[in-house]
Amino acid sequence: MRATGRRRGAAVRCRGWLTQQRQDWGRHNEEQRRRLGEAGVKPGARPQKTAARTNAKAGAAKGSDAFTRGVTALKQYVEREGAMPGRGHIEVLPDGTEHRTGIWIGNQKARRDKLDAEQLRTLAELGVEWAV
Incomplete structure (x- = not known):
């Protein structure tokens, strides 16, 4: 019923x-x-805990990968459009994944004091004014 x-x-x-x-x-x-x-209620299965990350370098590598993806998306957009993307822009990368390029640029600006000289130079070469 x-x-x-x-x-x-x-x-x-x-x-x-x-x-x-x-x-x-x-x-x-x-x-x-x-x-x-x-009443017939049994305890639920406990979720498996994920192992804590022990290698500090793994976080840095992940951050570098994220920066590289962002640069790839930004470069692709600038080459195609000739300008910086708006905050809401989502760029489709060659591998088919989507990248929130506009938000990524804002995030990089907010943490620019944590970017190294190489990263700032890369952004400046792509036309990011605040990276100069």
Whole structure:
């Protein structure tokens, strides 16, 4: 039998409540766990924790990759359009991925004191005025 209208909304809320009870199993006291168990509710599966990153260089490499992707997107846009992209512009890279180039430029400007001389020079060569 399919629930409709008001009953369907109640069923959705009930399903959401059950999901929350399963997720919060460790927060319930013994009496709450017992009552939930009697009602047939079982604890939810605990999500697997990801290993902490131990190599500090991995973060730097990831940042360098992100900068390289941003430069690639900006270079592609400037070569095609002859100007800087607007903040909302999204550039499609040759590999088919999208890059939020306009936002990326703003982020680089906001953290320009953390960019090295090579990165600033690269941005200046592409016509980014504040990188000069």
